[in-house]
Amino acid sequence: MIELEALTKRYGEKVAVNNLTFTVRPGIVTGFLGPNGAGKSTTMRMVLGLDRPTMGEVRIDGKRYDQLKDPLTYIGALLDAKAVHGGRSAYHHLLCLAQSNGIPKSRVAEVLDAVGLTAVARKKAKGFSYGMGQRLGIAGALLGDPRILMFDEPVNGLDPEGIHWIRTLMKSLAAQGRTVFVSSHLMSEMAVTADHLVVIGQGRLLADTSMADFIERNSRSYVRIRTPQRERLLDVLCEAGITAVDADGGALEVDGGKPEWIGDLAAQHQVVLHELSPRQASLEEAFMRLTAESVEYHAHTGAVPVPDEALTASARQAWGSDWKKGA
Numbered sequence: 001m002i003e004l005e006a007l008t009k010r011y012g013e014k015v016a017v018n019n020l021t022f023t024v025r026p027g028i029v030t031g032f033l034g035p036n037g038a039g040k041s042t043t044m045r046m047v048l049g050l051d052r053p054t055m056g057e058v059r060i061d062g063k064r065y066d067q068l069k070d071p072l073t074y075i076g077a078l079l080d081a082k083a084v085h086g087g088r089s090a091y092h093h094l095l096c097l098a099q100s101n102g103i104p105k106s107r108v109a110e111v112l113d114a115v116g117l118t119a120v121a122r123k124k125a126k127g128f129s130y131g132m133g134q135r136l137g138i139a140g141a142l143l144g145d146p147r148i149l150m151f152d153e154p155v156n157g158l159d160p161e162g163i164h165w166i167r168t169l170m171k172s173l174a175a176q177g178r179t180v181f182v183s184s185h186l187m188s189e190m191a192v193t194a195d196h197l198v199v200i201g202q203g204r205l206l207a208d209t210s211m212a213d214f215i216e217r218n219s220r221s222y223v224r225i226r227t228p229q230r231e232r233l234l235d236v237l238c239e240a241g242i243t244a245v246d247a248d249g250g251a252l253e254v255d256g257g258k259p260e261w262i263g264d265l266a267a268q269h270q271v272v273l274h275e276l277s278p279r280q281a282s283l284e285e286a287f288m289r290l291t292a293e294s295v296e297y298h299a300h301t302g303a304v305p306v307p308d309e310a311l312t313a314s315a316r317q318a319w320g321s322d323w324k325k326g327a
């Protein structure tokens with residue numbers, strides 16, 4: 001389990017991580033989502049004791065990172081796949097890690113096998129492709145057989161086969177009862193990998209919710225309609241008790257409506273339709289909406305278009321006053 005409590009990191013005037021409180025639990029994959037610069041990597045570095053919090057703290061199974069004996073046996077992480085001595089072979093890179101962390105030598109061959117690098121184990125890391133480098137980084141994370149694993153944007157730059165492999169690996173690690181914490185800026189990727197979501201924007205917590213809840217609340221289905229007789233159609237829909245809202249390009253949208261029903265209604269009233277199409281809002285759109293509110297807060301004046309229940313209490317407070325103080 002990873003517990004963050006009021007975790008904050010300032011770099012001069014810049015608040016990279018702002019009062020984050022959440023828990024990453026075992027047995028599931030927790031996705032850590034946020035747009036570029038949201039503070040994901042800074043948070044992960046603080047989890048590993050690589051950056052010092054300005055305020056607050058992080059506990060790994062109840063202890064600070066610097067209190068862990070042989071930390072690789074508690075938490076394994078892939079933060080930067082390039083952080084490998086290029087002149088060393090994959091085998092020697094892992095052997096050095098093992099020896100400096102009280103991990104038996106036999107474990108090196110096991111993790112090389114687990115990530116599919118056995119055949120190239122004696123080759124120098126500098127000759128590795130990006131995907132092979134990612135696999136080597138993951139082997140390092142698995143080396144201490146830790147109960148907690150943390151991956152920073154592990155699928156970035158990978159081909160579909162590599163993405164599928166990492167996705168399957170994370171799910172199987174969680175199924176073994178481990179805590180799996182993985183960052184991404186892609187909602188679509190998290191939707192098929194994570195069981196739980198923590199979303200941040202500008203260092204602040206925006207949502208801490210189960211993936212199932214997020215999907216249920218944001219998988220909006222609607223019908224898009226275009227007509228040259230807009231006012232007439234609006235009257236007809238209104239009489240039928242259907243609410244239509246304006247959409248881009250002069251179109252109308254009806255939430256949850258059936259296209260057949262709207263088409264029949266239009267035909268009965270001799271309203272010409274140029275488009276009548278069922279649509280499903282993507283989760284990526286929902287994520288962009290959620291995070292755009294934090295990125296562009298100053299420009300925002302209307303109601304927050306995200307389901308209130310999906311937000312944390314601190315996020316609800318965050319939509320406003322304290323942001324304008326420049327916090």
Ligand SMILES: Nc1ncnc2c1ncn2[C@@H]1O[C@H](COP(=O)(O)OP(=O)(O)OP(=O)(O)O)[C@@H](O)[C@H]1O
Pocket residue numbers: 011014015016034035036037038039040041042043185
């Ligand atoms: N050492 C540093 N000094 C100054 N500012 C920093 C430092 N590290 C990060 N930042 C700033 O803190 C903010 C958060 O950065 P961070 O890398 O944690 O975000 P991220 O969510 O991981 O983004 P990305 O997806 O682009 O990696 C950014 O505005 C970044 O410029």
